[in-house]
Amino acid sequence: MSTLYTSSRPEESDSPLHLPLMSLREVVMFPRAIIPLFVGRKSSIRAIETAIEEHGKEIFLVAQRDANIETPQTGDLYDVGTVSKILQMLKLPDGTIKVLFEGLYRARVSDITGLDSAVPMADVAVLPEVDTQTAESEALVRVTQDALKEYARINQKMAKESILAISSLHYPGRLADSIMPHLRLDFQKKQTVLEELHPVERLEKVYAFLQEEIEVYDLERKIKSRVKKQMERNQKEYYLGEQLKAIHKEMGHDHDLQSEFQELEETLDAMDMPQEARERAREEIGKLRRIPPSSAEHGVIRNYVDWILSLPWNRIREGEIDIHAAQKILDEDHYGLKKPKERILEYLAVQALVDKVKGPILCLVGPPGVGKTSLSKSIARAMGREFVRLSLGGVRDEAEIRGHRRTYVGALPGKIIQSLKRVSSSNPVFCLDEVDKMSTDFRGDPSAALLEVLDPEQNYAFSDHYLDLDYDLSRIFFITTANSLASIPEPLQDRMEIIEIPGYLETEKTCIAMDFLLAKQLEANGLANVSVNMSKGAVQEIIRRYTREAGVRNLEREIASVCRKIARRIVEDKSLEGKSIAVTKTNVRSYLGVPKVRHEVGEDKPLVGVCTGLAWTRVGGELLLVEVALMPGSGKIEITGKLGDVMQESARAALSYIRSRGEMFGLRSDFYKEVDIHVHVPEGATPKDGPSAGVTLATSLISALLHIPVRNDVAMTGEITLRGRVLPIGGLREKLLAAHRGGIKNVIIPADNEADLKEVPEAILKDIEITCVDHLDDVLCRALVNTSAETLFCGKEHIVPLASTLFQDDTRVQPQ
Known part of the structure; x- marks a missing residue:
C-alpha cells in the first residue's frame, strides 16, 4: 500500500514555483509541522508581507549553513527547504513580528534572485515522495513509536496531545516528519533528515536520533543524581562542622576565630593611619571577639572593620614634579585651553617649593564637547597621580556623598570614600563630573553635602556618616565640571x-581636527595604513557647514563618518588599495551629503533699516541681521524673532534714545505717533538674548526713520544706555570670528573692550578693521552711508527722508 503526498496543489509539482524566500537561522522547517517564529530581519519581513499579499500566504523556508551570516548569499543556503503557509502574523512593539508557519511540502531550490534587493525570491521544484507501507516499514514504525513513548516519558516538555497525534500515524515518512520538530538536535542533523527523500531511510535516521536522545537523558539523570548526593554530603559535612565549632566554642577551643582576629590586628598594626581611626578599629575588633559569629551584629561590625582597614589613610602617591614634562603632556592631549593649563602648572610649581599644599578646587565650566573631562585625565597623567571620576548627574540623595549610617541595612560609605578605596591612594586627581546636574528631593540636598568636600578650610576633616571618623581630603586635587553656572x-x-572654557574658535577646531581627531579616527576605522589626505579646506567646510557647536564632539563624528565611507569604498573597490585618497573642500559634500548648518553672511549692498550685528551663542559667534520696517499707524512697536527679555529691553531703550534726540535728527517731536515700527531678527526659531544688540537695534531704527542705508561691510556689537553710551560686551573673539567668516571687513566694538583684542587670533585682526567707540553718535557716523556728524546732526537743513510726513518740513535733499 502506498500513497503520494506532496502539496495541496499537486498539479503544480511538475513546474517550478516562484515564491518569496525566507532564510532560517538554526531552525529547520518540516512538512506538516506548525512552528511559531520571531522574525526581525527586514528582508524576511518583506518576504512574509509579499507572500501574504501576492502568493496566497505561501513562502519558501530554507535554513542557512552558517547562522552568524546576517545577509546570506546563494551559497550560504541549503538546497532543500520547505514550502510553508503563513497561518497567523502578529506585529510586536519592538518592530519584530511573530509568525505561525505550517509546513506543506519539500522543495528544492533551482534559482534564487533578489537576495540583495527588497524581497528575495526563489524558483523551487516540488519534491514528491511515495510513502509506502510494507512489513519492514510497519515494524520500523512500531519500534519508533515505542521509542517516542520512552522519550516522552523522560522529556516532560512534550504535550500529551502531540504524542497521541504522532502515535496515530502509520506511514514512515509522515511519522519521521512529525517527530523531528520535537527533538533537541542541531539544525545540521535535522537538515539531513529533511533532505532524505526515501521515507523508510528517513524514519531509520529519526529512530537512531531518538535512541541517542534517550541515552543522553539517561546520562543527565545519572549526573543530576550524583550531584544531588554530593550536595547532600557537603551539607552534612557543613552541619557537622558547625556542630564541631559550637563544641569547640563551649570548650573554649575556638582556634579559627582567634587566628582571624589575630590577622586583623596584625594588619591594623602594619597600617599608617591616624590614631583616632586606629583606636576605633581596635575597639571594633574587641567587640568582634565578644559577639558570636551567628549574630547579625557580628557581620555589621566585620564589614565596618574591613572598610577601615582597606582605606588609603596616609598612602600618598608622589612623583618627581617636572614642569616641562607636565606642560608637554598637557599640550599633547589638548590644543588651546590656555587658562586651565596655566593654573595647573602654577599649582605644580607651588607644590615643588612647598612640602604640603592644599589641593585646589577647580571648576571647568563650558558647553559640551570642549574637553573638560578629558582635560582632567590629562592633569592626572601630567602629575603622575591616580585618576578618579564620579558622575553627579541625577544624584539626589545626600547619602551618595556622605554615606549611610551603620544602623541602616546594607549601609555603605559615600561615593567619595568608595572611590578612594578603589584607587588605593589618598591624593588622586578627583573629577566630579556634571556638578550642575544634581537635584534635590526628600532624601536631602547633595550639593549641600559637597560644601564640606570642596571647602579647602574644612575638607581636611571630612566626616562620612558610615565611618564616623575624620578623613583628610585636602590632599586630593578636585576638579569639577559643569555646562552652566546657573544651576550651581x-x-x-x-x-x-x-x-x-567658552569653546573653540574655528582656527582652533581646524588645528584640533588636523593634529588630533583625524589620526584618531583613521586608526579607529582601520585606515591607519591607508594614505588619506584631508585638506585644511575640507576640515573648515565640515566645521562651517556640518557642525554648530562650541566643542569638537560633532566635528569628530563627521570626520568619523568620512572615514567610514572611505573604508567602505576600499572594501568594495580593491583597486583603491595602496592609492592615496584626497578629501577636499569640493568633494567633502559627496561624503557627508547636504550641509546641515547655515551661517549668516553680510548683505550684498547697503539697505535701509537693515543692520548687521554680532551675537554670542553657546556654539560660537553668529552674525545677527536686524531689520526695521515703518508703516503708517498710531505709534505701535512690534518686536519679533523669538527675542529674549534683554534684547526686547534693548530695542525699547534704542527707541527712547531716538525720541530724546529726535530734534537733532530732524524728526518732529511726535513722529512716533503716526508710524508703526516693526523690529525683526530673522531665523526666529533660534532663541536670541543678551545685552549686546543695543547699538545694532538703534542703528537699524535710525536708518529706517531717516531713510539712510547702512553700510553692508560693517558689523557692530555693544549695549547702549538712554544717553547713548556704548557699554562693553562679552564673547568678543567669538563675535569677531563670525564677522570674519561672514565676509565683514569693518567691526565696531565698545571702547572698553579694546583690551580683549589680545585674546583674538592675529590672523583675524589682520583681515578686519576694528573701530572702538564709546557713544552711539560715533557708531552712526561710521555705519550710515555717506554721513558725518555735520550732516547727521544738522537739525532740518539737509536731510529729507522718503516718508517726508515724519519730519518737520520737506526742504532737505536725500543724499546720494
Missing part, C-alpha cells in the same frame, strides 16, 4: 575656582 548654588560656587 552660590555657596558651592564660592568654594571653587571658576575657569570658563
Whole structure:
C-alpha cells in the first residue's frame, strides 16, 4: 500500500514555483509541522508581507549553513527547504513580528534572485515522495513509536496531545516528519533528515536520533543524581562542622576565630593611619571577639572593620614634579585651553617649593564637547597621580556623598570614600563630573553635602556618616565640571575656582581636527595604513557647514563618518588599495551629503533699516541681521524673532534714545505717533538674548526713520544706555570670528573692550578693521552711508527722508 503526498496543489509539482524566500537561522522547517517564529530581519519581513499579499500566504523556508551570516548569499543556503503557509502574523512593539508557519511540502531550490534587493525570491521544484507501507516499514514504525513513548516519558516538555497525534500515524515518512520538530538536535542533523527523500531511510535516521536522545537523558539523570548526593554530603559535612565549632566554642577551643582576629590586628598594626581611626578599629575588633559569629551584629561590625582597614589613610602617591614634562603632556592631549593649563602648572610649581599644599578646587565650566573631562585625565597623567571620576548627574540623595549610617541595612560609605578605596591612594586627581546636574528631593540636598568636600578650610576633616571618623581630603586635587553656572548654588560656587572654557574658535577646531581627531579616527576605522589626505579646506567646510557647536564632539563624528565611507569604498573597490585618497573642500559634500548648518553672511549692498550685528551663542559667534520696517499707524512697536527679555529691553531703550534726540535728527517731536515700527531678527526659531544688540537695534531704527542705508561691510556689537553710551560686551573673539567668516571687513566694538583684542587670533585682526567707540553718535557716523556728524546732526537743513510726513518740513535733499 502506498500513497503520494506532496502539496495541496499537486498539479503544480511538475513546474517550478516562484515564491518569496525566507532564510532560517538554526531552525529547520518540516512538512506538516506548525512552528511559531520571531522574525526581525527586514528582508524576511518583506518576504512574509509579499507572500501574504501576492502568493496566497505561501513562502519558501530554507535554513542557512552558517547562522552568524546576517545577509546570506546563494551559497550560504541549503538546497532543500520547505514550502510553508503563513497561518497567523502578529506585529510586536519592538518592530519584530511573530509568525505561525505550517509546513506543506519539500522543495528544492533551482534559482534564487533578489537576495540583495527588497524581497528575495526563489524558483523551487516540488519534491514528491511515495510513502509506502510494507512489513519492514510497519515494524520500523512500531519500534519508533515505542521509542517516542520512552522519550516522552523522560522529556516532560512534550504535550500529551502531540504524542497521541504522532502515535496515530502509520506511514514512515509522515511519522519521521512529525517527530523531528520535537527533538533537541542541531539544525545540521535535522537538515539531513529533511533532505532524505526515501521515507523508510528517513524514519531509520529519526529512530537512531531518538535512541541517542534517550541515552543522553539517561546520562543527565545519572549526573543530576550524583550531584544531588554530593550536595547532600557537603551539607552534612557543613552541619557537622558547625556542630564541631559550637563544641569547640563551649570548650573554649575556638582556634579559627582567634587566628582571624589575630590577622586583623596584625594588619591594623602594619597600617599608617591616624590614631583616632586606629583606636576605633581596635575597639571594633574587641567587640568582634565578644559577639558570636551567628549574630547579625557580628557581620555589621566585620564589614565596618574591613572598610577601615582597606582605606588609603596616609598612602600618598608622589612623583618627581617636572614642569616641562607636565606642560608637554598637557599640550599633547589638548590644543588651546590656555587658562586651565596655566593654573595647573602654577599649582605644580607651588607644590615643588612647598612640602604640603592644599589641593585646589577647580571648576571647568563650558558647553559640551570642549574637553573638560578629558582635560582632567590629562592633569592626572601630567602629575603622575591616580585618576578618579564620579558622575553627579541625577544624584539626589545626600547619602551618595556622605554615606549611610551603620544602623541602616546594607549601609555603605559615600561615593567619595568608595572611590578612594578603589584607587588605593589618598591624593588622586578627583573629577566630579556634571556638578550642575544634581537635584534635590526628600532624601536631602547633595550639593549641600559637597560644601564640606570642596571647602579647602574644612575638607581636611571630612566626616562620612558610615565611618564616623575624620578623613583628610585636602590632599586630593578636585576638579569639577559643569555646562552652566546657573544651576550651581552660590555657596558651592564660592568654594571653587571658576575657569570658563567658552569653546573653540574655528582656527582652533581646524588645528584640533588636523593634529588630533583625524589620526584618531583613521586608526579607529582601520585606515591607519591607508594614505588619506584631508585638506585644511575640507576640515573648515565640515566645521562651517556640518557642525554648530562650541566643542569638537560633532566635528569628530563627521570626520568619523568620512572615514567610514572611505573604508567602505576600499572594501568594495580593491583597486583603491595602496592609492592615496584626497578629501577636499569640493568633494567633502559627496561624503557627508547636504550641509546641515547655515551661517549668516553680510548683505550684498547697503539697505535701509537693515543692520548687521554680532551675537554670542553657546556654539560660537553668529552674525545677527536686524531689520526695521515703518508703516503708517498710531505709534505701535512690534518686536519679533523669538527675542529674549534683554534684547526686547534693548530695542525699547534704542527707541527712547531716538525720541530724546529726535530734534537733532530732524524728526518732529511726535513722529512716533503716526508710524508703526516693526523690529525683526530673522531665523526666529533660534532663541536670541543678551545685552549686546543695543547699538545694532538703534542703528537699524535710525536708518529706517531717516531713510539712510547702512553700510553692508560693517558689523557692530555693544549695549547702549538712554544717553547713548556704548557699554562693553562679552564673547568678543567669538563675535569677531563670525564677522570674519561672514565676509565683514569693518567691526565696531565698545571702547572698553579694546583690551580683549589680545585674546583674538592675529590672523583675524589682520583681515578686519576694528573701530572702538564709546557713544552711539560715533557708531552712526561710521555705519550710515555717506554721513558725518555735520550732516547727521544738522537739525532740518539737509536731510529729507522718503516718508517726508515724519519730519518737520520737506526742504532737505536725500543724499546720494
